[in-house]
Structures are given as C-alpha cells and as structure tokens.
Amino acid sequence: MKIVVLNGSPKGDLSATMQYIQYIQKKLPEHELKILNIAQQIKRLEENEEFFKETIENVKNSDGVIWGFPLYVMLVPSQYKRFIELITERNKEKAFKSKYTAVLTTSIHFYDHTAINYLNAICDDLEMKYVGFFSADMFDLMIRKQREQLILFAENFFYTIENNLPTSKQNLSLNYHKFEYKPSLDINDEEKIDSEDKKILIVSDSTNENTNLGKMIERLKFCFYGDIKVINIYDLEIKGGCLGCVQCGYDNKCVYEDKDEFTEFWNSLKSFDIIIFAGVIKDRYLSSRWKLVFDRSFFNGHIPTLRGKQFGFIITGPLGQIFNLKQILNAIPELQESNLVDIITDEYQDSSKIDSLLLNFAKRLVLFSKSCYIKPHTFLTEGGMKIFRDAVYGRMRFVFQADHRFYEENGYYDFPQDDERAKKMNDMLIPLTQNEKSRKNFYSMLTSQMIKPLQGIVADPNK
Ligand SMILES: Cc1cc2nc3c(=O)[nH]c(=O)nc-3n(C[C@H](O)[C@H](O)[C@H](O)COP(=O)(O)O)c2cc1C
Numbered sequence: 001m002k003i004v005v006l007n008g009s010p011k012g013d014l015s016a017t018m019q020y021i022q023y024i025q026k027k028l029p030e031h032e033l034k035i036l037n038i039a040q041q042i043k044r045l046e047e048n049e050e051f052f053k054e055t056i057e058n059v060k061n062s063d064g065v066i067w068g069f070p071l072y073v074m075l076v077p078s079q080y081k082r083f084i085e086l087i088t089e090r091n092k093e094k095a096f097k098s099k100y101t102a103v104l105t106t107s108i109h110f111y112d113h114t115a116i117n118y119l120n121a122i123c124d125d126l127e128m129k130y131v132g133f134f135s136a137d138m139f140d141l142m143i144r145k146q147r148e149q150l151i152l153f154a155e156n157f158f159y160t161i162e163n164n165l166p167t168s169k170q171n172l173s174l175n176y177h178k179f180e181y182k183p184s185l186d187i188n189d190e191e192k193i194d195s196e197d198k199k200i201l202i203v204s205d206s207t208n209e210n211t212n213l214g215k216m217i218e219r220l221k222f223c224f225y226g227d228i229k230v231i232n233i234y235d236l237e238i239k240g241g242c243l244g245c246v247q248c249g250y251d252n253k254c255v256y257e258d259k260d261e262f263t264e265f266w267n268s269l270k271s272f273d274i275i276i277f278a279g280v281i282k283d284r285y286l287s288s289r290w291k292l293v294f295d296r297s298f299f300n301g302h303i304p305t306l307r308g309k310q311f312g313f314i315i316t317g318p319l320g321q322i323f324n325l326k327q328i329l330n331a332i333p334e335l336q337e338s339n340l341v342d343i344i345t346d347e348y349q350d351s352s353k354i355d356s357l358l359l360n361f362a363k364r365l366v367l368f369s370k371s372c373y374i375k376p377h378t379f380l381t382e383g384g385m386k387i388f389r390d391a392v393y394g395r396m397r398f399v400f401q402a403d404h405r406f407y408e409e410n411g412y413y414d415f416p417q418d419d420e421r422a423k424k425m426n427d428m429l430i431p432l433t434q435n436e437k438s439r440k441n442f443y444s445m446l447t448s449q450m451i452k453p454l455q456g457i458v459a460d461p462n463k
Contacts, residue, residue, distance in 0.1 A: 007069070018035060020301065028151070028155070039077050040398075066103070068103075070244065074114045077244070077291075078292035079241045079288075081291045087126070098128065108137060117124035117375055174284075179370050184219075193366055194225050194357075195274075216278070220276070223362035237260045242295040257295070262296045275310070280315075304336045310339050312344070315329075324368055326343070334378065334381045339373060340367050
C-alpha cells in the first residue's frame with residue numbers, strides 16, 4: 001500500500017505524532033508511509049503553486065491518506081486548517097474523493113473528540129472513505145499495550161483498503177441557504193441600550209458591511225448608545241501560527257511577543273467587560289484566521305485570562321447543522337470562566353427576527369455584565385479542567401510552570417483526596433453499609449437524607 005501521511009504538526013519531523021507513524025512503518029514495512037509536512041510548510045503551500053500541486057498529486061497517486069496531527073485548541077492546528085481550506089479554494093476535492101482515509105492524533109485527550117469529529121466531517125465532505133481514528137495520548141507509544149493497539153489500527157486500515165470494504169458516513173452534507181440579511185437601523189431612543197461604564201468589544205474576521213456578518217455587527221452596534229470598538233483580526237499583524245515550541249510554558253511569553261501584534265491584542269481584551277466574537281463558517285469550523293487567533297492565545301497556557309466577562313458570538317453560516325462547532329463555541333467562554341450570553345446566527349432567514357435577537361442579545365450582555373452573572377460550568381469545563389489540573393500538577397509541570405504557579409495561588413488544585421469533609425463523611429457513613437440490616441436501613445433513608453442540607457437552605461429565611 002502507498003499511504004500518504006498529511007502531517008499537521010508545525011514541528012514537522014520533530015513531531016510526537018509522527019513517531020507513531022514511524023512506528024507503524026517499522027512494524028509494517030511492506031507498506032510505504034510517505035510523510036508530507038503540511039502544517040510546517042503551509043506558507044510554501046500557499047505561495048508556491050507547483051509545490052501545492054505536487055502535494056495534491058501525492059494524494060491522488062496514493063492508496064490511502066492518513067491525517068496525522070496534534071490536537072491544538074480543540075481542533076487541528078491553524079496551519080493544517082488552512083490547508084483544508086486550500087483544497088476547496090483551489091478545487092482539488094477530486095484528488096481526495098473515494099480515497100480510503102483515517103485519522104491519527106496525539107494529545108492529552110482534552111477535546112480530542114471535537115478535533116476528530118471535525119476531521120471526520122471534512123473527510124465526509126470530501127467524499128473520502130473514512131475508516132476510523134486513533135487518538136493517542138502523546139506518550140502512549142511508551143506503553144506496550146498501546147503500541148499493539150496502534151498496529152491493530154494500522155492493520156485494519158490497510159486490510160480495509162486491500163479488500164475494498166465499505167465505510168460508513170457520519171455526517172450529512174451541509175445545506176447552505178441563500179439569504180441576504182437586511183437589518184433595520186431604526187431603533188427608537190428608548191429601546192437603545194445604555195452600556196453605562198461597560199466596555200464592549202467586537203472581534204471579527206470580516207467587517208465588510210455588504211456581508212451578513214458585517215450587517216449583523218452594524219445592527220448590534222446600533223443597539224447601543226455610544227461607541228463600540230470593532231477589531232478585524234485580519235488587520236492585526238500576526239507573523240504566523242503557533243509553532244508548538246511551548247517556551248511560553250515558563251512565563252507566558254510567546255516567542256513572537258516582540259515580533260508581531262498578537263500578544264498586545266490578546267492582552268488588550270482583558271480591559272473589556274463584554275466581548276463578542278464574530279465569524280463566518282468555513283467548512284466545519286470558523287476561518288483558519290480565527291483558528292490562528294485561538295492557537296496563538298495558547299501563550300497563556302491553561303490559565304483563564306478572560307475571566308468574568310460576558311461573551312457572545314455572531315456567526316454566519318449553517319451552525320445549526322454543525323453541533324461539533326456549537327460545542328466548541330460553548331466551551332471557549334466557559335473555559336475562560338466567562339458567561340456565554342448567546343450565539344446569534346443568520347440561519348433564521350428572517351431579517352426582523354435577527355434584528356430582535358440582536359437587540360435582546362445587547363440587552364442581556366449589559367444586564368448580565370452589571371449583575372456579574374456567570375452561569376455554572378457544564379461538563380465542558382468541569383471535565384476539561386480536571387485534565388488540565390492533573391497534567392499541570394503532574395507530568396507537565398516542568399513545561400507549564402506558569403500554569404502551576406497560577407493554579408497553586410488560585411486554588412485550582414482541588415483534588416478529592418484533600419477534601420477533609422468528604423473524608424470524614426465517608427469514614428462515618430461507609431461502616432453503616434457493612435452489614436445487611438444496617439445497609440438496608442441506610443439506603444432506605446438515603447434519598448431523604450441527601451436533600452436535607454438543601455432543604456435547610458430553602459427553609460432558612462436568611463439565605
Ligand atoms: C498550541 C497548542 C495547543 C494544544 N491544544 C491541545 C488541546 O486542545 N487538547 C489536547 O489534548 N492537547 C493539546 N495540545 C497538546 C498537543 O496536542 C500534544 O502535545 C501533541 O502530542 C503534540 O504533537 P506534535 O509533537 O506532533 O506536534 C496543544 C499543544 C499546543 C502547542
């Protein structure tokens with residue numbers, strides 16, 4: 001089998017993910033795995049037509065394609081996302097059509113599912129034959145059992161190709177509706193919202209007033225008295241995507257800090273109370289420019305630098321059909337310990353409906369900002385932060401020392417083994433379950449006893 005491996009790591013040959021590919025190559029030498037350093041060479045791929053063509057030819061002449069990439073901020077690295085965009089921008093889908101394909105990714109399993117879902121959908125959109133994914137922890141290769149699993153995965157991939165076996169499609173094609181949003185800029189003064197001392201910022205990847213996004217931004221601005229700052233992320237000087245060098249782990253200083261405007265931009269967000277991110281859906285995510293912004297914000301490590309803000313999104317495109325992206329958009333502010341007020345899209349195909357949604361959005365942004373409303377976390381943060389907590393406290397501490405200092409100072413190390421109250425309760429209650437009679441008694445009272453403290457709060461006139 002001739003397999004092309006599209007390497008999504010900006011580190012190129014020094015990628016951890018590619019060690020998994022090299023291992024497959026060592027164990028199954030009868031197959032040829034040709035690695036193409038896509039993410040590392042993205043500038044050349046964009047600028048050099050011949051080089052891009054050569055890459056596509058490699059795909060065309062292969063028996064199968066492996067998308068091998070590291071997880072970057074819940075998805076693939078921005079450079080890889082850009083390559084995926086180039087495939088459609090340059091009408092090269094045909095080279096991928098009907099090719100057998102699989103995903104191999106390494107990470108610490110933080111939102112690996114959203115990255116995998118994304119690439120699965122891209123493969124479905126390209127009409128590839130998606131065999132499956134292998135999501136390894138970055139050091140799984142050190143474990144014999146995991147190496148065996150990796151080889152089983154690779155063997156199954158080759159077997160599927162050799163035998164031309166059928167594969168399932170997990171994603172329906174996206175349905176884009178043509179709709180031109182015609183906003184009303186006619187709001188009477190009583191309806192307009194006084195943001196008082198709240199500072200509001202809109203960050204967008206398009207401010208063109210002839211697009212739905214541009215018009216939605218204008219409408220939102222119009223809902224407020226006073227000035228709303230708008231930043232177009234294409235106007236920022238950003239030298240390149242995150243390199244994955246993790247030098248920022250020591251002191252949150254990016255190697256690009258004095259070379260481009262990104263750090264200053266991100267730090268400036270901290271001075272706003274209300275932040276709205278606006279973007280156009282490109283394939284199954286936002287633009288690779290937005291991805292670049294999220295990747296570069298990694299210089300903050302795993303620290304929520306935008307805590308306590310009111311957040312919102314304005315999106316154009318079929319978000320309702322891309323649940324995976326919705327989940328990511330929900331997670332971004334939540335992980336920042338901020339409050340997501342709403343996501344407004346242009347999917348309603350009804351200008352007056354969008355007008356009223358944007359007005360109500362504006363109202364709630366200010367109202368919640370004034371009352372400091374932050375809704376409780378969901379699994380998106382509860383689960384995610386436990387992964388970060390354990391990694392930063394444990395095996396990643398030597399890299400992410402700035403995170404460790406922050407987590408220690410801010411009470412993020414909430415390990416259950418340190419919970420004295422829970423320990424006491426367990427010591428007291430577990431013995432009650434040790435014989436059949438007392439166990440029966442214990443469980444029969446459990447439901448009513450469990451809510452006793454909650455009932456106490458409800459009954460307390462001072463709380
Ligand atoms: C900018 C950046 C973002 C990352 N984001 C995630 C993430 O969202 N989830 C995760 O589990 N790991 C994340 N990681 C960890 C990498 O996925 C992991 O270290 C990977 O094995 C690196 O592979 P590579 O050496 O092939 O580039 C991130 C690393 C970097 C540098």
